[in-house]
Structures are given as structure tokens and as C-alpha cells.
Amino acid sequence: MTAPVAITGGAAVAPGGEPLATGALSAEVRERVGRVERISGLTLAAGLHALADAGVATAGCRERAGVVLGTAFGCFLTNAEYQERFASGGVAAASPRLFAATVSNAAAGELGIALGLAGPGITLTAGGASGTLALGHGAALAAAGDADLLLAGGVDAVGPALRSFVGAGGLALGAAIDEAAALVVLEPLAAARARGARVRGVVTGHGAGFEPDPVAADAGGSLAHAIGMALASADCEEAVVAAAASPAVRVLVERAVASVSGRRALRRLAFEGPAGHSLGAAGPRTMLRMLESEPSGTTVLIVDACASGHVAALAVRVGEPT
Amino acid sequence: MPTRDHRAVLVTGRGAICALGASVASLWDGLVSGRAAIAPATGFAAGDLKPNHVAEVRAPAIGDPDRAGAFAVHAAREALEDAGLLSDRDTRIGVALGTTLGGMKLFEAWTGGAMSGLERVPYYAPAVRVARTFGCTGPVATPQLACASGTHAIALAAEWVRTGQADVVLAGGADLLCRFVVAGFNCLRATAEEARPFDAARRGLVLGEGAAILVVESEGHARRRGASAQARLTGTGAAADATHMTAPDREGRGAARAIEAALAHAGLAPAAIDFVSAHGTGTVYNDAMEAVAIAGVFGPRAVPVNSIKGAIGHTLGAAGALEAVMCVEVLRTGVIPPSAGLHELDPACAALDVVRGAPRTRQVRAVLSTSSGFAGANAALVLEAP
Numbered sequence: 001m002t003a004p005v006a007i008t009g010g011a012a013v014a015p016g017g018e019p020l021a022t023g024a025l026s027a028e029v030r031e032r033v034g035r036v037e038r039i040s041g042l043t044l045a046a047g048l049h050a051l052a053d054a055g056v057a058t059a060g061c062r063e064r065a066g067v068v069l070g071t072a073f074g075c076f077l078t079n080a081e082y083q084e085r086f087a088s089g090g091v092a093a094a095s096p097r098l099f100a101a102t103v104s105n106a107a108a109g110e111l112g113i114a115l116g117l118a119g120p121g122i123t124l125t126a127g128g129a130s131g132t133l134a135l136g137h138g139a140a141l142a143a144a145g146d147a148d149l150l151l152a153g154g155v156d157a158v159g160p161a162l163r164s165f166v167g168a169g170g171l172a173l174g175a176a177i178d179e180a181a182a183l184v185v186l187e188p189l190a191a192a193r194a195r196g197a198r199v200r201g202v203v204t205g206h207g208a209g210f211e212p213d214p215v216a217a218d219a220g221g222s223l224a225h226a227i228g229m230a231l232a233s234a235d236c237e238e239a240v241v242a243a244a245a246s247p248a249v250r251v252l253v254e255r256a257v258a259s260v261s262g263r264r265a266l267r268r269l270a271f272e273g274p275a276g277h278s279l280g281a282a283g284p285r286t287m288l289r290m291l292e293s294e295p296s297g298t299t300v301l302i303v304d305a306c307a308s309g310h311v312a313a314l315a316v317r318v319g320e321p322t
Numbered sequence: 323m324p325t326r327d328h329r330a331v332l333v334t335g336r337g338a339i340c341a342l343g344a345s346v347a348s349l350w351d352g353l354v355s356g357r358a359a360i361a362p363a364t365g366f367a368a369g370d371l372k373p374n375h376v377a378e379v380r381a382p383a384i385g386d387p388d389r390a391g392a393f394a395v396h397a398a399r400e401a402l403e404d405a406g407l408l409s410d411r412d413t414r415i416g417v418a419l420g421t422t423l424g425g426m427k428l429f430e431a432w433t434g435g436a437m438s439g440l441e442r443v444p445y446y447a448p449a450v451r452v453a454r455t456f457g458c459t460g461p462v463a464t465p466q467l468a469c470a471s472g473t474h475a476i477a478l479a480a481e482w483v484r485t486g487q488a489d490v491v492l493a494g495g496a497d498l499l500c501r502f503v504v505a506g507f508n509c510l511r512a513t514a515e516e517a518r519p520f521d522a523a524r525r526g527l528v529l530g531e532g533a534a535i536l537v538v539e540s541e542g543h544a545r546r547r548g549a550s551a552q553a554r555l556t557g558t559g560a561a562a563d564a565t566h567m568t569a570p571d572r573e574g575r576g577a578a579r580a581i582e583a584a585l586a587h588a589g590l591a592p593a594a595i596d597f598v599s600a601h602g603t604g605t606v607y608n609d610a611m612e613a614v615a616i617a618g619v620f621g622p623r624a625v626p627v628n629s630i631k632g633a634i635g636h637t638l639g640a641a642g643a644l645e646a647v648m649c650v651e652v653l654r655t656g657v658i659p660p661s662a663g664l665h666e667l668d669p670a671c672a673a674l675d676v677v678r679g680a681p682r683t684r685q686v687r688a689v690l691s692t693s694s695g696f697a698g699a700n701a702a703l704v705l706e707a708p
Contacts, residue, residue: 063579066562074445074466079429083502087430091370091505099506100568100696103422104445104466109697112564118576121562121699122474123466125446133463140481146560146583165432170440208461208487210417210453222459225414229487308441308450310462 005142006192007201007316009054010153010184010288013045014278017158017179020045024052032114037078037101038179039157040110043069046181047111047151054185055197056149058115066119066147067108069183070134070154072127072171072279072306073162074104080161107155119147125280127308128173128246129208130154131182132283135302135314136206142186149191153183154280172307174248178276182284189321199320200291204299205230208312214252214305223256223311227303230313231260236299238265239315244286245305246277253305266301287316294318328587330541331480332551332708335405336647337397340532340634341377345400349634349644350651353659354681358633360517360528363499366427371504375515377530377635378499387431388442390424391451393533393640394496398452401492405537406549413543416460416488418478419449419535420471420495422638422695424464427500448496452535460488466639467560468695469601471495472534473642476703477558479538489543494643496533503638504529510568512605517636518663519602519629520609520671527603530635534643536650550708553650557590557690557704559583567697570607574615576700577601581619581692584702590688592620595704597658597684599645599691600674602629603636604663608694610670616692617673626684628677632663642693646703649689653707658682 013020020041022030025048033041047067051058082098100106105123112121120141126133131154138152156162158179166177192199207229209222231239245253257266278285283304290300296319305311338345341359342352352359360377368374379393386392402408407415425443432443441447446464453462461482465474472495479493507513507529514526538555561579563571570577585592598620600612609629616627630648637644652658664678692702 063561066560071466072444072446076444079426079502082506083430086502086505091372091508094505094509096506096509096511099509102502102506103468103696105468105695105697105699106567109562109567109699112562112698113566116564118562118564118579120560121467121564121697122560124478125444125464125466126462127444127446127450130446130463133461137463137478137481140485144481146587161434164434165440165443168434168436168440170443208416208463208482209414210450210459210462212454212457212459222414225459226461308444308446309453310446310450312461 003143004189005139005203006187006189006199008185008187008192008197009050011046011049011053012182012285012288013042014180029114036110039155040107042157042181043107043111043155044114046183050183050185062116063118064148065117066121066150067111067117068122068134068138068150068152069108070124070130070280071104072130072156075102075106076162077157077159078102126310128279128306129304129310129312130280132302132304132312132314133208135284138186139203142188150186151183152186153284155181156279172248173246173277175246175277178278180278180281180285182281182288201316201318202321204234204317205232205315211309211311214249214307214309219252220255223305224259226311227260227313230315234299234315239299239301241266241268241301241303242286242290243303244283248307249305253303291318328484329554329556331483331555332539332541332544333536333553333555333650334539334544334549335401335537337400338534338644338647339379339393339396340644341379341530342634344381346647353630353633356660356662358662366500373513373515375528376499379531387427389427389498390421390496391442391448394419394448394452395455397533397535398492401535401537413490414460414488415458416482416491417449417453417458417462418475418491418493420465420475420639421445421448422468422471422497423503424448426502427498430500430502467699467701468697469638469641470693470695470699470701471639473693473701473703474560476536476646480555480558483538483540489540491538492535493538494535495640497531497638497640499529499531517604517632519604519632519661520668520676521664522666522668524604526605528635530637532637532640534640534647536646553653554706554708556706557584557588559702561700563698565698570611570694574611576698577615577694578618580700580702584704588704595625595688595690596686597652597689598625598627599649600627600629601692601694602631613671613674622673623675626658626677626682627674628661632661645691649691649705652686652689656683656686
């Protein structure tokens, strides 16, 4: 089964270290957001807002609804807190509450529990391209009939431990890091239409690859291939390119996009980054911006890449398909 | 989005490293003999950890502080060689490598400042190391479904092959032992000195480490290069419990849904499955949950079941991949290894026909492997004879 996949809602939260705005959420979810790890709180807030945007009620267990979440560093902050307590206080200080959250799927699990999403519950890490890969995987699952509704996107929580790690050379981004969560609601187009949902866009293709040395002078072939995969089914003469990649791999992205531009007209926009790169949320956040800003009928190409070598591309046709 | 026939996804190579040895052959020989490779930890300071029994990799070649990455590279090399792809530099190969806590040994050593090897700390690092070592340019990702990570990595590889993202994917999982991990499971009171899956006297899991890789390949690509199929990867399924972060759903509903999804994907009725590789951790609640889920889907005592965690411990993100390696060998040989550590079947698991004591031989055409993990993650695979 390869059903077209619609985007019927979405939301991004980027509190920049400030408390999450949870006023619009139910008391039960507000309470949950207040006690879970930061990454799970970000995910819950974005997920709830995305469902509301899609006009989906949040009560009850849904066996055909799931989560596909991308994150570069996942539970890094929780790992740091657990390790700090354990290293300083010994075995007696090892926290079961914290250890239970030292898995990167904790955020997807919290979202699934809070909303009764009992379909696929998947987390992917692929460096700064995690969110774009997650969108592609989510679209493939929905297209294959493995779920009727998926909350898909990306998240990363940022705190002193992660800033210290990245600053010490853990990952070259060429930009400051910024916490954010950005999730969209994916549904098979027929199901979305059947419930009268507003279709904000349709995923028309995706691709992914790996650049073993992303700053090498000849790098870019794998990303170009991924872009070609994403556009293969797009049925468009022209696409608007939005780079979610961090500035550290700007040359790689420009080279790959230029190599594909000979076959299609690709109009490029700015990179995410100068004001802070939002890691796993970067791709989905960029896509949400494009869905807001571009006119209906436009094909948007999200191009994502990371100094880790991960690259991905996703093509979306904006608006209700004719 | 283009797709290929879901039956046209093959397994053409395998590699493994675990406490039973550093190859698929040593894993298989140890499992069939019923040997348990569990002992007090020696690879890190464990005197204050109670219990401190683990299933360690003791291969001398693995002296690397990035143990998960080193395990993954070792298993990938064996798998590529097995598939006849070790010297191939033309195929666009992807990497789907799950892990639960991969870089934690390096993370333990990091105290906030500069340090060599920092790029190998993140959970995506073992997959990156494999991709760079073997020059992979296809999709690379690290599925994180806690202890179901390795199983979903193989499912993701099948999706990439079906949708044309790659012709070949190195798929599996890797995980390691260190103080961070052992102390964590100990403080959850989830561990024991002996792993006894499905036994009436089971008290908890024993942690293990290692890696396993399957070469997942499109049938067309395998045919063009004259490669032999070891199995067909025909069914994948994933579902969440959506009930609790660490405790499984007592009714096994998430695990059952993942199994049913994998069967539906493969187009097989439960009766067509000849063997089930259970998650079988040896914790009281996991094994009872699985008995409900497996018996609910297949019927009481309807299909032989085993768990290999009594032999090699719970290898977390590698577990599902090591079990998939074993499943392919079961398909090839018709031999089902016994569940090490099982002496007296728990009445709560009496609905399962658990293979114990000695290997069982039967015709095996299709197998199912199931995995579950923290945050209510469940995943399942169906593999069939080629």
C-alpha cells in the first residue's frame, strides 16, 4: 500500500530554556509536563498543540495512532544528571526515576502514555538530521498502512551539560544550539479527507543518506542522491528549497543542491542556524514555517544535513491537493 | 513513494559478537549446547554493584573504550564478509543500528571538558562508526526503542529496501556493559545473579553486551550479484503499550499488536509460524506478559518458544538483532536452541511451549521474533525460509 500522506496539523515550541507555556493544555497533561524530563515536556506540549491544530480530540486509546520522533541527543540531560548523582553519591545515589528516563524513547513513551497512542512508538537518532528522517519514516509508515495517524517530528532539550558537550567538540554545528520541539500530524490522505480535516500539505517523497566526510571537497553525492529520491515522485518543475542543516555543512548542502538544480529549478532559502540550531527539531520546524509561508501548490524541499554525516531530504506539496 | 514487493527483502549475511564468542558460529554453538556465559563483571569496577553478574564479551580484540562501536564494527565486518560484500565499494549501503545506551562508557569518562573520542558518545555514534568504517553512503539511523531497538532497526532496513532508499542495509544493534548501566538496572531492582527466563524461580534479568548485524538486501540486487538468500524478511510490526514507562502492560496488548502487525504484514496466519523467539528477559512481569501476548495470538502451547537471554544475558539494543541472527539459523537448520536457565516452567507461563533442556528439531518455514522495552516499546519480525 502506498497511500498519499497528508499533513493535517502541526506545532512548534521553542521556549529557549524558559518554562513551557501549558495554559492551553488539560490539567492532567499540565501535571504530567510538570514532572517529566525537559525533553518529554517539550514533546508533550508540541504534540498536544499539533493534535489541536489538526482538530483531533485527545481522549481515549488509539491503537492505530502512534509517534515517530527524531532527536539528536535524546535523553542527554537526563544521563548527565543521573551520572552526576551516581558519580558523586555512589550506588545509593543512583536514581531509579532518572535511570528509567535514560533512554531516548522516553519522550515518545510519555507522549504515547499521555494520549493513549498505542500504535507504533518509534524514536530515531541521526544527528541534526533526526527530525527530517523521522518525518520520512513516519510518512512511509502511514503510506504503508501501518498507522492511521502519526505524530511525527523532532525534539531536543538543551541545558548546560549539552552545551558543554557540544562546545567541547562533541558535534560541530557552526552555531549555538537552541531547544525546540516540532511535531506534525500525518494521516493517509483518504482518512484525512474522510474526517473533513484541513490538509496543509502532502508528503510527496523523502530520501536519506550518509556523507562519510561531510566537509571533504568532493562530498555531496549522497545528499544529492537523497534529494533526487525525495523529488522522484514530486511531479513538479520547480521546488523551493529550505535548508534545515546547520551552518557547519553549508558548503555540502549548497554543492548537493546545485548538482540537482541542473535538472529542476530549485529556489533556495536561508539556512537554519544563525540564531541557534534546534538539532532534531530543525527539519520539522523548517517545514512548518514553509507550510505557513508558501502558497498552495508549491513544492517545498526540506534539505537537512549534519556534521555527523547524516543527510536527509523531504518533499512536500503545500495545501490541499487538487 | 515507490515500493517493492514486501517479500523481496532478503537476509544475505550475518555477524555477531556476544559473551558466547565473537562470531555467528560461536553464538550458535553456545546456544545449542545450552551454555550460560554469565559471571561476575571483570571489565569495569563492580565491587559495589549488587548484583554484579553479567554476560561480558571477553574477546581480546575488543580493547576499545567505545565498546558498542567496536562491537558493531566487528559484527558488521563478519556480516559483510558472509554476504560477499566486504570489498564492495559500489553498492549504496545503509546502516540501521539500534542501541539503548551505546556511548555510556565514554560518557562516564567525560566530566564536562574536552576529551578525545567525544564524537563517539552520542547514541547515533555506533552507526556512524560502522558507516565510516565501511564507506556507507546510504541512509544511516539509530532506532531507539530501548530494548526493542535492534528489532526495529531490522524493520527500518526492510522499509528502506522496500522503498528503494537502499539496496543493502547493515541492520542490527549494539550495546555495552558499564557501571552506568548496571547500577541503573540494579536500582530499578530488575536484576539477578542468574537469568532464568520463564522459570518459576526467576528473579530478574542479567545484563549482557555485544552486537549483531544482518545484511538486509533487495532480492533484485542479490540476484544480480549472484548472492544466496539466507532468509526472507517478510513481516515487521511495532506498537506501544501506552501504559507505563518501565512496567509492561500486564495484558501484553502492545506486544500482541506488534506480533499481529508483523503477521499481517507477512500475510501469514499464526498457525504458519513454526517458532517464536521471545524477549524473555527473566523478570517476573516481562515473562508473564509475554505468555499472555504469545498465547493470545497463537493459542496455548501452539508453537515452540525460546529465550536466549539465559545464555547471553539481556544485551539491550543488541538483543533483538542477536535473536534475529539465531532465528535465521533456526530456519536454516530446523534446530531450536533450548532456553538456558529454565528448570521449572512458571505456572504463569504455562501457556507457552518453551524449549528447554535440549535443542528441539522440527521443520521450520517461518519464525517470529518479538522484543519489548522501556517506555512501552514493542517490535516484532517475521522471517521465512528463502
